[in-house]
Structures are given as structure tokens and as C-alpha cells.
Amino acid sequence: MARPSTARTLFTVLRAGNVRARLRATRDGQAAVRLNVGAAALRTGVLDALAGGPAATSDLARRLGAPAEDLLAAFLRVLVSVGLVGEDGGRWSLSAGGRALVDDDLVRATHEAFAGFHTGLYRELGPLLAGGPRRRDVVEEGGVIARVSAAFEPFVDDVLRETVAAVAPRRVLDVGCGAGLQLATVLEAAPGAEGVGVDADADAAVLAGRTLADRGLAGRARVLRGDVRDLAGGTEDPFDVVLLANVVYYVPVGERVLLLRSLAELLTPGGVLLVVTSVATPQLTSRHFDLLLRAQEGAMELPDTGVLVGQLVEAGLEPAAPRRIAPGIPLVAVSAVRPVAPLQGPAASS
Ligand SMILES: C[S@@+](CC[C@H](N)C(=O)[O-])C[C@H]1O[C@@H](n2cnc3c(N)ncnc32)[C@H](O)[C@@H]1O
Structure with a gap:
């Protein structure tokens, strides 16, 4: 049974604001972070660098030309927490999930597309609504679009x-x-x-x-x-x-x-x-895609x-x-x- 103070805290949490909306925001926020972590691991070349075999932080830093080793180590710990990388005795290696991101081009392209222009649309919607220049994703992202269409x-x-x-x-x-x-x-x-x-x-x-x-x-x-x-x-x-x-x-x-x-x-x-x-x-995928096209x-x-x-x-x-x-x-x-x-x-x- 919950202790009285824990029960009181829970009660407070449940009464504060819209619990369901808060939980949903947290869950969606974590999914967004996970997606961006995967995309960053591709963009920075960390996952590809590990595809050849396990490596220590200093080896990876050298291979990636990334002198900020402290940040690289912290990023690698993030990758462990999302299940893309494993760590054993100070050496980092690809997990099965990391391997899928490296080897399955549809998984790779999906990360690139959704962390990129699909969500960039919403980050940059204000200027569009204000009548600013339209997007050029179809012209500039043709390769990724074709890969995601697979x-x-x-x-x-x-x-x-x-x-x-x-x-x-x-x-x-x-x-x-x-x-x-x-x-x-x-x-x-x-x-x-x-x-x-x-x-x-x-x-x-x-x-x-x-x-x-x-x-x-x-x-x-x-x-x-x-x-x-x-x-x-x-x-x-x-x-x-x-x-x-x-x-x-x-x-x-x-x-x-x-x-x-x-x-x-x-x-x-x-x-x-x-x-x-x-x-x-009326489905979200359809409405989102329609907005992306109209933009x-x-x-x-x-x-x-x-x-x-x-x-x-x-x-x-x-x-x-x-x-x-x-x-x-x-x-x-x-x-x-x-x-x-x-x-x-x-x-x-x-
Ligand atoms: C979403 S992809 C679809 C690719 C493929 N047909 C499929 O279904 O997987 C759309 C493709 O159409 C091409 N495209 C768009 N308008 C075109 C046009 N007027 N003439 C030739 N290609 C065009 C784009 O460059 C892009 O590669």
C-alpha cells in the first residue's frame, strides 16, 4: 500500500491539470527525443563508425574527428539508454537496434525524414503562416523521399x-x-x-x-x-x-x-x-502529408x-x-x- 505522503503526492499529481494530456505530452516528448537521438547518431556517423566493431571512446573520437570526448561519451550513454548501443568494459558496440538503423535503409531514411523535414515543417510553421517563402523539400530531399516511399x-x-x-x-x-x-x-x-x-x-x-x-x-x-x-x-x-x-x-x-x-x-x-x-x-498521416505538400x-x-x-x-x-x-x-x-x-x-x- 502507498505510504500516506506518497498517496498525497499521487493525489496532487492526479488533480493537477489534465493528467492524461500531461502523460501524453511526456510520452510524445520521449518519442521525439528517441527519434532525434537516432537521427543524430546517423548524422554524426557514430553508428556507422561502430558498424565495423566495438571501440573505446577515444578511438571513436579520433575516427569521427570529434575532440569533445566528454560530450561524445555522454551521447554514447544516451545511445545505450535508447538501446542503440551497448557498453562493455569501456568499449561501445552496436546493439541489434543500432544494427537495424545502420543496415535497414528504410529505418535509416525514416529517421532522416521524420527528424528532418517532416517535423521541420512544424518548427518553421510560423513564418509560413505569415506568408513567408514556401518549402523546397520535394526538390531538396528527393533522395530521402524516394527511400521512405519504399x-x-x-x-x-x-x-x-x-x-x-x-x-x-x-x-x-x-x-x-x-x-x-x-x-x-x-x-x-x-x-x-x-x-x-x-x-x-x-x-x-x-x-x-x-x-x-x-x-x-x-x-x-x-x-x-x-x-x-x-x-x-x-x-x-x-x-x-x-x-x-x-x-x-x-x-x-x-x-x-x-x-x-x-x-x-x-x-x-x-x-x-x-x-x-x-x-x-481525416487520418493524421493524411492530414500531415497534405499540409507538408501545401507548404x-x-x-x-x-x-x-x-x-x-x-x-x-x-x-x-x-x-x-x-x-x-x-x-x-x-x-x-x-x-x-x-x-x-x-x-x-x-x-x-x-
Ligand atoms: C514519393 S516519390 C515516389 C517514388 C516511387 N514512384 C514510389 O512510389 O516509390 C515521388 C517521385 O516523383 C518524382 N516526380 C515528381 N514530379 C515529377 C515529374 N513531374 N516528373 C518526373 N518525376 C517527378 C520525384 O522526384 C520523386 O522521386
Whole structure:
């Protein structure tokens, strides 16, 4: 039983302010600290320096070029407390959690993204609300964005394989191909097909080239760096499948029909445009992402599912019913067929 003074203290704590809100603030604060600790351990190179094996503080300080050894030791103790590092006889080593942060690129990129621009948005919201310059995350963080998008990959895989089975494509275009994971999946599912990935971001284009090479697909795939809108009316042969995964929200709403129309024009008659996208819902992940997009230069925002379907129709395509493809995540796939008859609606160049 609690001693009277302890009981009195507890009573005071429970009566003071909003206990639930206080506990939540503390829990969220600790999660924020943990996230930033992991991100700092990556940024400073501490975890990577330990990946090669255990080291004493002085060795690490030398390797990192960090003369403030007292601070480094205190930081290492923080890393022990969050379970990223272990300590034995004055030597520090990676724990299983630290190893995951070093070796699993999705864990690494998630720390970089959430400790970086995802939460930077809120730290810097005041000047934005005051009409200050918009953010440039999409331009400046393209590599990290593409790496974090890999989290959606397992959910999208089934839809991609289903599309390949239905269309048996000979040529596939992946628009905004990011790290190239989906193009690789499609080409593996369609062994006779050739693919083109296009991405506006130089880092993403390099990553895509590396993914395709690593998976033995370089001979059947090309990666172009540039804006997909520049492909329209160009020299590319038509495609049987065009994939637009996690890209449509980067395009201003007013330009989406023209983009979809230009993609429709790149399709063979009967070919399929597969749009995969996060959509606007009341969920926190969706609302946060929508705000992050609206805070960027370039009038970006998450699409409303119904509006997107209407835009596909306006672009001359025949969309199927949208499907939620990941439990608990506002991620939707819509496939839209280019009719065999000539395309109706506005020409992409108009
Ligand atoms: C969120 S990532 C998605 C990557 C990949 N499709 C996926 O789902 O994992 C979006 C990518 O689209 C690219 N992008 C955005 N607008 C583009 C455009 N107009 N033309 C080509 N690439 C574009 C960005 O550079 C970025 O790499």
C-alpha cells in the first residue's frame, strides 16, 4: 500500500491539470527525443563508425574527428539508454537496434525524414503562416523521399503483379520512379518486357539506376532524368502500362488533367494507367502529408479520391473503382484503361 505522503503526492499529481494530456505530452516528448537521438547518431556517423566493431571512446573520437570526448561519451550513454548501443568494459558496440538503423535503409531514411523535414515543417510553421517563402523539400530531399516511399512497396507489389497478369505488357513506363523498386518488380513479373523510368530528381534517378542494375534488369530498363511532361509528344514508343505511384500529389490540381492526358497519350489503345496515391482522409498521416505538400513551392496537395477519378475520365481514360490497398493507410490504387477508340477530351498540348 502507498505510504500516506506518497498517496498525497499521487493525489496532487492526479488533480493537477489534465493528467492524461500531461502523460501524453511526456510520452510524445520521449518519442521525439528517441527519434532525434537516432537521427543524430546517423548524422554524426557514430553508428556507422561502430558498424565495423566495438571501440573505446577515444578511438571513436579520433575516427569521427570529434575532440569533445566528454560530450561524445555522454551521447554514447544516451545511445545505450535508447538501446542503440551497448557498453562493455569501456568499449561501445552496436546493439541489434543500432544494427537495424545502420543496415535497414528504410529505418535509416525514416529517421532522416521524420527528424528532418517532416517535423521541420512544424518548427518553421510560423513564418509560413505569415506568408513567408514556401518549402523546397520535394526538390531538396528527393533522395530521402524516394527511400521512405519504399515503405509502400509491399502494398503496391500485389497490384503491380495483378496489372502485369491482366495486360501482359511489352513496354512499361514508371513515372516518378523514385528508387526504381516498382519498375523492378514489374519487369521481374513481366520477363519479356522493357521498361523506362523517369524521375525529375537526380538522386532518385541514380538510385533507380542502381536498383535496376542490382536486380539484374539494367539490360531491359532505362532511367531518364527529367519531367515526365517533357516525354509527351517525344520520340518514345507507346507503353502498355504506365505507372504513376506516389507522384500525382506533386502536380498542382489545375494541371492534373493535362498530366493524366499526356500519360494517356503515351499509352497503347487498351493500355493501362495505374495510379497509386495517398489520398485526403481525416487520418493524421493524411492530414500531415497534405499540409507538408501545401507548404511546398508549386501548389501541391493530396488528391480527393472522387476528384481524381473525375480527372481520369476528363483525361479520356476509363477508370475502374478505386481500391484502398493497405490496411489503416490512406493509400489508393486506381487503374484506368485507354479506350481503343480515339481519345476524347482535351489534348495534352491544349
Ligand atoms: C514519393 S516519390 C515516389 C517514388 C516511387 N514512384 C514510389 O512510389 O516509390 C515521388 C517521385 O516523383 C518524382 N516526380 C515528381 N514530379 C515529377 C515529374 N513531374 N516528373 C518526373 N518525376 C517527378 C520525384 O522526384 C520523386 O522521386
